Amino acid sequence: MKLRAAIASIVLLGSVAACGGGDSSSDGPVTLRMTTWSANEAHVQLFNQIAADYTTAHPDVTVKFDALPVDTYTTTLTTQIAGGNAPDLAWILEGSAPDFVSSGALAPVDDAIENPAELAPSATALWKQDGKLIAYPFSTSPFGVFVNTDLLAKAGQQLPTGTDWTWDNAIAVAAATAAKTGKQGLVPRDFDYKDWTNLAPVFDGWGAQAWSADGKTCGFDQQPMVDAMTFIHQAIFTKKAIPGPGVAADFFAGESAMTITQISRASLLKDGKFKWALVPLPTGPKGKYSVIGQGGVGVMKQGKHVDAAKDFLKFFTNDANSAKLAQFFPPPRTPQLTADTLAKSNPLLSKEQLQSVVIDGISNGVVKPSHADNAQISQAVRSALDPMWKADADVPAVLKSVCTAIQPVLAK
Amino acid sequence: MTKATRRQDRLTAYAFIAPQLAGTVAFVLVPLVLVFWYSLHEWNVLANTFTFTGADNYRQLADDPNVPKVLLATLFFSAGLVVVNLSLALLLAVLLNQKLRGTTVFRVLFFSPVVVSLVAWTIVWRFMLQDNGGINAFLDAAGVDGPNWLRSGGTAMAAVIVVQVIKNVGLNMVLFLAALQGVPQELYEAARTDGANAWTVFRRITLPLISPTILLTSIITVVGSLQVFAQIAVLTEGGPGTSTTVLVYYLYQQAFQFHAFGYGATLSVLLFLIVLALTLFQWQLRKRWVFHES
Numbered sequence: 277m278k279l280r281a282a283i284a285s286i287v288l289l290g291s292v293a294a295c296g297g298g299d300s301s302s303d304g305p306v307t308l309r310m311t312t313w314s315a316n317e318a319h320v321q322l323f324n325q326i327a328a329d330y331t332t333a334h335p336d337v338t339v340k341f342d343a344l345p346v347d348t349y350t351t352t353l354t355t356q357i358a359g360g361n362a363p364d365l366a367w368i369l370e371g372s373a374p375d376f377v378s379s380g381a382l383a384p385v386d387d388a389i390e391n392p393a394e395l396a397p398s399a400t401a402l403w404k405q406d407g408k409l410i411a412y413p414f415s416t417s418p419f420g421v422f423v424n425t426d427l428l429a430k431a432g433q434q435l436p437t438g439t440d441w442t443w444d445n446a447i448a449v450a451a452a453t454a455a456k457t458g459k460q461g462l463v464p465r466d467f468d469y470k471d472w473t474n475l476a477p478v479f480d481g482w483g484a485q486a487w488s489a490d491g492k493t494c495g496f497d498q499q500p501m502v503d504a505m506t507f508i509h510q511a512i513f514t515k516k517a518i519p520g521p522g523v524a525a526d527f528f529a530g531e532s533a534m535t536i537t538q539i540s541r542a543s544l545l546k547d548g549k550f551k552w553a554l555v556p557l558p559t560g561p562k563g564k565y566s567v568i569g570q571g572g573v574g575v576m577k578q579g580k581h582v583d584a585a586k587d588f589l590k591f592f593t594n595d596a597n598s599a600k601l602a603q604f605f606p607p608p609r610t611p612q613l614t615a616d617t618l619a620k621s622n623p624l625l626s627k628e629q630l631q632s633v634v635i636d637g638i639s640n641g642v643v644k645p646s647h648a649d650n651a652q653i654s655q656a657v658r659s660a661l662d663p664m665w666k667a668d669a670d671v672p673a674v675l676k677s678v679c680t681a682i683q684p685v686l687a688k
Numbered sequence: 689m690t691k692a693t694r695r696q697d698r699l700t701a702y703a704f705i706a707p708q709l710a711g712t713v714a715f716v717l718v719p720l721v722l723v724f725w726y727s728l729h730e731w732n733v734l735a736n737t738f739t740f741t742g743a744d745n746y747r748q749l750a751d752d753p754n755v756p757k758v759l760l761a762t763l764f765f766s767a768g769l770v771v772v773n774l775s776l777a778l779l780l781a782v783l784l785n786q787k788l789r790g791t792t793v794f795r796v797l798f799f800s801p802v803v804v805s806l807v808a809w810t811i812v813w814r815f816m817l818q819d820n821g822g823i824n825a826f827l828d829a830a831g832v833d834g835p836n837w838l839r840s841g842g843t844a845m846a847a848v849i850v851v852q853v854i855k856n857v858g859l860n861m862v863l864f865l866a867a868l869q870g871v872p873q874e875l876y877e878a879a880r881t882d883g884a885n886a887w888t889v890f891r892r893i894t895l896p897l898i899s900p901t902i903l904l905t906s907i908i909t910v911v912g913s914l915q916v917f918a919q920i921a922v923l924t925e926g927g928p929g930t931s932t933t934v935l936v937y938y939l940y941q942q943a944f945q946f947h948a949f950g951y952g953a954t955l956s957v958l959l960f961l962i963v964l965a966l967t968l969f970q971w972q973l974r975k976r977w978v979f980h981e982s
Contacts, residue, residue, distance in 0.1 A: 351944045358733045358949060375947075379734035469839070470925065521839045522819035578736055652946040662928035665839065 306584050308339045310365040310573070311353055315343035318543060319604055326600070330591050339588055350651065357381070357578055364579035365589060368411055370570040371473060373402045374491075374648040377410045382574035384408040388586035390594045391609075399608035402643055403572050411574035412593050415605030417538040418637025419477040419557060419567045421446070421462075426550040427533045431456035435553060443481055443507065446534070446558040451517035453533040460525035461517040465537035469521040469665050470658055476644045477536050477567040479504035481560020486645040486657070487686055494679035494686055496657075497672075503561070505664065506671050513667040521665045538569050539633055540604055542624045554629045556637065566633075568641035571605065606634050613638060649685055656681045723960070726953035733947050745954035754930065754938065761845070762934040766913040768849045773909050774902070777857050781864030782890075795865070799858035806855065810922040813851045814838070817923070841931040844924050848932055852919055856912070860905045867901035868894065903974050910970070911963055935959050 314320070320341060327339035342363065344352045350372045356362060368376050376382055386392065386409050395409075396416070403411045423435055431453040436445040450461030467474040476486070482504035485495040495501055512518045519525050519532070527535035528544040536557070545552055557566060573592070575585045591597065598607045603621030607613070613635050615627040622630060647653050660678040663669055730741045749755060780798055784791045801809065816822040817837040824834035837847045871894060879889050895902075917936045920926060926933035926941070933941075939959065943952025 354733050354947050355944055357736075358731075375734060379732065381734040381736070470927075520819060520836075522817075522821075522836050524818060524820070649946070655941060655945065659927060659929050662839075665928075 305336045305338070306581050308337060308364040308581060308585055308588055309342055309579075310339060310367070311342045311344055311349075311356075311363045312367045313344055313346035313349045313369070313571075316543065316604075322600060322604070326592055326597050327588075330588055333591075334587075337584055337588065357576070362576045362578035364581050364585040365573060365575055367414075368572040368574055370402060370572070370644055371646045371650045371654065373411070373570070373572060373646055375650055376572075376574065377403060377405050378648060381577060382410050383577050383582050383586065384410055385412060385575060385586060385589060388575070388590045390590060394595075394609040394611055396608050396610050396613070396638060398638065398641065399570070402570060402646065411572035412589065413570050413572050413608045414593060414598075414601060415540065415569075415571040416608050416638050416641075417540045417569050417571075417606050418633055418641055419536055419569065420539050420633040420637070421534055421536055421555050421557060422527060422541070422545075423534050423553045423555060424527065424530065424532070424550050425553050427457055427459060427530070428453055431533075433533075435555070436558075439559075441555065441558050443478070443558045443560050447507075447511045447515055447517045450533050451511075451515040454516060457533075459530075460519040460523070460532035462511070462534040462536070463519060463525050463527050463532045465527065465535045465541070469662075471654075472657055472661055473644050473646075473654065474536075475508065476642075477557055478508060478560075480565055480567050480642055481557065481562055482507070483560075483562040487647065487682075491647050492686055494683050496675045496678040496682075500562075502672050502675055505675060509664065509669065509671050512665075539606070539625070539637075542622070543604065545624060554625060554633055556633050566637040566641040567644060568637060569644050606638060647686070649688070653682050653685055656685065720960075723953045723956050726950055727957050729950045731949040733949060741950070745951050748951060749954050749958065754933075757930050758933050758935055758938045761930065761932060762914065764845060765849060765916065765932075765934050766910060768845070769852055769913040769916075770906060770909050772849060773853045773857055773860060774905060776853060777860035777905065778864050778902075780857065780861045781868055782894075784861070785865060785868045795862075798861055801855045802858045804855070806918050807922060809855055810851065810919050813847075814923050817847055817851075838924055839928055841928055844928060844932050848916075848919055848923055851923065852913075852916065856909075860909065863901055863905055864898065867898040871897045900974075903970065907967060907970050910966055914959065914963055914966075935962075 310323075312319075312323070320343065323341045327341070331338055346369075349367075350369060353363070353366055368382075389395070389409065389412055392409065395413075399413045399416045400409060403409060403413050425435065428435060428449065433449045433453050433456075436442070436449065446462065453459070454461035464474050464478065473486075479501060482500045484498065484501035484504045486501075487493060487495050508518070512520055525531040527537075528541070528548075530550050539554065542554065556564075559565075573589065575582055575589060579585055595609065595612075598609050599612055599617070599621065601607065602612055602618060606618070612618070615631040615635060618630045618634060619625070619627050625634075657678055660681040661674065663677075664671060664674040727745050728740060728742060730739045730744070731737075784795050784798075818824075819836045819839070823837065827834035835843050837843045875893050875897075876889060879893055884892065914934075915936055916934055917940065920932055920934060920937045921940075924932040926937050935955065936959065939952050939955040942948045942955060
């Protein structure tokens, strides 16, 4: 086993393998490694501060954070594991949660979380197996719509409020702003005609589901999805409210009127050069709804210091540190989910924004689609959806072909 | 020479080749054998299991509905690349072999992409080929409505091929130039004296005499085309649909994105066999095709 891992590290990893090191004995100095997908300076500063506090209390333990690029995060992580260089703690994206939770790659952390009764059940659902908590959902971040109000004003448009904040009106305003300003309308962030799971904040408004709750039956060919995708298709190709495939536009650089993304992106507006608003997702035919994206953190069984890692996790996620992390990552701890608490650490957002988008969002939100064999299924869906991104596409037929492509894997 | 000194010489020789040999064993031969070994196993990285499954992965390979599509895309890419690359390289070499002012500038110009970092080159082209990118802006100015290059099946593959050809055509061009300059002038003179026209001279004298170089460049280009990865990963990620998913990219998806390391290894065995077969075939071909070998 060891030999295989050692050789594999040469074959698969090359240079990455070189950073392995570390001894397996429990006494003596220990260096814990946590892989993350955030190299954001403010985030890293906070992590390092928490780690330094921990080292003060446990002088023989140091923690280092290893930020990997988010778009290849899971690939890099599994390659490190295959090479015998598993980190001690790892962030897990919600999409790969079922794979990590069910495979036995992570050590259960029930005994490594303070006051587990505080955790919101909607936040932990994805991260539990047989009643045991396998990873801690450190970030439960609802999707909202950021609006460039300067750009809307320039186009003579008003942001619809109250019951007028519907998908139809949102798309109409986006289209009008795009047409008048020459910028783009509404950008579903990180979708880029590849990561279709970032369309969930739209199609959930029609009650559409990628697959049934048990994960066995494809939902793409069902009527709600057909309606939702037809709406999206028209918004792109007829109304020109959403930039078409291959068109790059960054809301945070002022290039679009609106974007759908998680509220954790608000930090990108710190030095914003335009006035903006954050509003909940518009209402769809299904009425009010919300969608959340999650990040978990778990202890790798194949890491070299499982007990030390659990102990650090307990510290990293305790009440005090959870409150600090809340300025970037909405916490799963219910006592901290009040507008007053969150306002202290989120100076960019108003209490109303926090209440309407974050707190209401977390309490009734649906998590983005995820499934075991997630990468394979996502790739198959992406591939089958490609013919849809043309002006003359036959939407129902394309959606049927998505089900043909993924049903065998879902039924497995 | 005494027996002792002969043995010493031999030891010295082994010592000299040892570093190279060790490198080849550790980084070429051992991984090659291991890939065969892995291809007989199901390796679940997350669950940390490594189970012998015999020929299961090979049965999966035979049944995989994606494999024919992937092989077709690979064939299309390789054939397109080899034809366009070699003919363009030869054309450029013949043109730049003329004794005209300024040919050196053009030689440098066509060769310069070869020394540019592959990924940087490809990323710049991705921006150029976007729907609102540089190429279409240029076409727009000329009154042409350009296609969405990387997003429709036919143009995506063509775009990947062209980006790769422009990157590497300079290398083959230089090899052809060297070969052209090695053709003895007296043969040309003799041919002209006999009244041969330019095309006959090219076909009867130039082509046969540079045939070893054509063989060399075609082997390099074919084998290189089978290894194309960064261009696909950066430009199209195998899409739209699976139209640009070539074998190496599919292998990467299976092993590193879907965590099916065993099946990924099986696909690399397939790639190995294809490269081996092609190389042997071309080597056989040289007996009939190559006019002379120095």
